[in-house]
Amino acid sequence: MLWGSFALFTLVLGLFLAAVLVPRFGRGVSQTRWIILGGLVLPLPVLTGLTFYAFAEGEFLLKGAVSEADEVLEIRATGRMWQWQFSYPSVSGSPVHTDLLHIPAGRTVEIIAESEDVIHSFWVPRLGGKIDAVPGHSNRLRIRADQPGRYGGICSEYCGTGHAGMQFEVQAHRQEDFREVVTGGFRHD
Numbered sequence: 322m323l324w325g326s327f328a329l330f331t332l333v334l335g336l337f338l339a340a341v342l343v344p345r346f347g348r349g350v351s352q353t354r355w356i357i358l359g360g361l362v363l364p365l366p367v368l369t370g371l372t373f374y375a376f377a378e379g380e381f382l383l384k385g386a387v388s389e390a391d392e393v394l395e396i397r398a399t400g401r402m403w404q405w406q407f408s409y410p411s412v413s414g415s416p417v418h419t420d421l422l423h424i425p426a427g428r429t430v431e432i433i434a435e436s437e438d439v440i441h442s443f444w445v446p447r448l449g450g451k452i453d454a455v456p457g458h459s460n461r462l463r464i465r466a467d468q469p470g471r472y473g474g475i476c477s478e479y480c481g482t483g484h485a486g487m488q489f490e491v492q493a494h495r496q497e498d499f500r501e502v503v504t505g506g507f508r509h510d
């Protein structure tokens with residue numbers, strides 16, 4: 322995409338400079354032809370190609386990140402003004418954690434992003450893309466931390482006066498510690 326946009330940018334800039342600097346540049350081509358060539362013939366295949374490319378990459382983000390043997394852990398992330406609450410449907414006895422997301426390192430986690438009020442956006446820059454948390458919807462995003470550690474997370478959709486402070490921390494734990502941490506029986510720093 323970078324090289325494609327570079328090529329198009331160079332083409333547009335070249336045409337612009339030619340139109341400004343070269344006397345009578347382009348007069349041999351009719352206005353209608355410029356519009357049809359530059360406005361339809363050029364962008365249509367480019368945009369069509371990019372659309373299918375984006376579909377394929379999007380599918381990969383959802384499916385390709387996980388092997389068959391790797392069971393995905395689902396974690397519910399609920400945004401509200403102005404904090405995040407994390408719950409673990411598959412871990413019995415786990416309380417709701419506020420602004421602190423525990424995940425097992427080396428395992429793919431599927432975040433189910435939801436909202437109780439306005440649109441928020443779940444984002445942990447070092448672990449993957451962002452996903453909107455929309456009231457009445459459940460959006461899914463897969464993240465994965467290869468190493469145990471701490472990772473900063475933030476709401477990346479403006480959601481009111483407390484938006485800037487709507488941060489959370491992700492703690493990736495060793496797999497053997499994870500369950501105990503989530504159920505609240507284990508502390509380590």
Ligand SMILES: [Cu+2]
Binds near residue numbers: 442478480481485
């Ligand atoms: Cu926000």
